[in-house]
Amino acid sequence: MNKKNQAIMVCLICLILMCIGACSKKDAEMSQQKNPKTFTFFDIDANTRLTERIKWKLKNKLGSDVLERGTLADMTTNYKGFLQNYFPKLYELSRELRYDDVMDTEDNPVKLTYRHTQNKNTPFAYVEIVFSGHTKKPLFFRIKTKKQRSDVIDVLRKKYGDPAVTDWNENVAYGKKGRSLHWNKDNDILIVSIVPDRFGDPEYYIMIYYVNNLEENAGINKERRERKQKENKTIDNAF
Missing domain, CATH: 1.20.5 (Single alpha-helices involved in coiled-coils or other helix-helix interfaces)
Incomplete structure (x- = not known):
């Protein structure tokens, strides 16, 4: 050749x-x-960044939103102590997210809340999405379905497989015990809690925690706090 x-x-x-x-x-x-390696909600996943286009798409599906910045984000669900008892890692991240020593506006998460979903063809009665002020990526979702929407569990089971089940030991739901189902995917956690109302009818609450994003956000906040402490120490030593 x-x-x-x-x-x-x-x-x-x-x-x-x-x-x-x-x-x-x-x-x-x-x-x-x-x-998908992560949980999604209306095509939003752990890698989505908050933009005007994303807000517009959510408004079309969920109705008008309320945007809040400068308030501490609350990751708790079901009752005070639930995360601490059953999801200690999430509890520690929630403490970091609620850290009181906020330096600048960007250290605060951005919260979008959707309460007026009744005029939209959606099974959700309430949706809250919290984004990182640093990366603009979602940190967690808080979702409540409309009445009698047990089909949400079937949908999630079909998409993500069988969940782990946690029966609460605490009688906090009108004297009745609740139950939570949860899925883990690439370190992120999705929890569906079934809580009886005062009439004994089940209500469905959904939490999606993007743990990787929460850890990234916590790392950025910690670095900024340490930098500020060094700057303050330098000023103190100057006089």
């Missing part, structure tokens, strides 16, 4: 390898689309 034919052969092999690589990448992307 002469040098010209060798060069042609090398080029053909390179083209074949490039095609195989492209096909493998495409297959991987298709597989990722079918089996």
Whole structure:
């Protein structure tokens, strides 16, 4: 085989390898689309960043929103002590998120609240989404379904598989015990709590915690606090 034919052969092999690589990448992307690595809500996942377009899409689906910034975000669910008892890692992250020593506006999370969903064709009665003030990525969702929407569990089970089940030991729901189902995906946690109302009818509350984003946000806040403490120490030593 002469040098010209060798060069042609090398080029053909390179083209074949490039095609195989492209096909493998495409297959991987298709597989990722079918089996998302994170929980989603109206196409929002852990990697989504808050933009005007995202707000517009949510408004179309959930109605008008209330945007709040400068208030401490509350990750608690069901009752005070629930996270501490059953999800201690989330409890520690919730303490970090509610850290009182806030330096600048960007240290505060951004909260979008949707209360006026009655005019929208949606199974949700209340939706609250909290985004990081630093990265603009979602930290957690708080969702309440409309009455008699037990189908939400079937939908989640079909998409994410069988959940772990936690029966509460505390009688906090009108003297009746509650139950929570939860899924873990790539370190993130989705919790559905079934809580009886005063008439004994079940109500469904959903929490999605993007743990990786919460940890990232906590790391940024910690770094900023330490930097500010050093700056204050420098000023104190100057006089």
